[in-house]
Amino acid sequence: MKIGVNWKSLLGILVFVASHHAVADRKVVTDRKPLGKHGWVYSWNIYSDAGVPKAIGISVNGAAFKELPEDDMETIVLQPKAQYAIAPYKHFTLDWNPHGHEPDGIYTKPHFDYHFFFITSAEREAITCQDADALICTKAVPSSYIPADYAPTPAGVPKMGWHFVDLKAPEFNGQPFSATFIYGFYNGVTNFLEPMITLEYLKTKPHAEYPVRLSQNISHSGFYPQKYMVIYNHVEDTYSVVLADLLNRTSSL
Known part of the structure; x- marks a missing residue:
């Protein structure tokens, strides 16, 4: 049986639904800091119309990319306003690594570290991972x-913790590093999530998403990403790294 379709009407319906879905979602800027003379970085949340967290992001504007220092810069700390804090996240940091870091030949490309911390900034500052703290930092984590x-x-x-890397990531399987997702631990529990993104990849103005593998159990109740996204917005001229498709989970501890 042949069914006649009014494609113009159907397109109108799809646009109507999409636009209303976008309006229903609410974006809230939670902190903003300067980056260079004309650049800036800001953190933000997206909520559903029912107030349920859907995404957490960090954005950097294009002007900042034109003013990046040739050497390491001071860590930028983003502190969400209390009313917009989404568990288990307590603050975020952005680090610029113009020469990359170890391991050599893998992460030695210029890149950004986007840390989403489960601890306070003061607690993070107290982490030394040296002397007596080295044993606490690398305390065994239950599988x-x-x-x-x-x-x-x-x-x-x-000032970070113990990094666990994804052995299935391209950079550990004969391909170059462009974007990867790292888990951080301290004292045997998770204390941060960290996408790392190369400057080279960001300059391609991507719009990509990657699945995030979750552990069977968690140490902190709250919203965990089932994917992360790297998105260029040509209207705002911003480059964003987003924890998305948030899943509300309960701690096993």
Whole structure:
């Protein structure tokens, strides 16, 4: 049986639904900091019309990319306003690594580290991962709290914690590093989530999403991303890294 379709009307309906869905979602800027003379970085949340968190993002404007220093810059700390804090996240940081970092030949490209911390800024500052704190930093993590195919790095990093990398990521399978997702631990529990994105990749003005593997159990109740996104917005001239498709989970501890 042949069914006649009024494509113009159908397109109108789709546009109507899409626009109303977009209006229903609410974006809230939670903090903003300067980056260079004309650049800036800001954090934001997206909520459904019912007030349920849907995404958390960090955006950098195009002007900032033109003023990036040739050497490491001071960590930018973003502190969401209390009324917009989404568990388990307590603050965010952005680090610019113009020469990359270890391991050599893998993460030695210029890139940004986007840390979404589960601890306060003061607690993060107290992490040294040295001397007595080295044992706390690299305290054994129960396997059910580690996503499949993630492995620890040799040691912890001051003011961050112990990084676990994705062994299935392209950079560990003969391909160049462009975007990757890292889990961080301290004292045996998760203390941050970290997308790392190269400047080279951001300059391609991507609109991409990647699945995030979750652990069987979690140490902090709250909203966890089932994917992360790297998005260029040509209207705002912003480059965003987003924790998306948030799943509300309950701690096993």
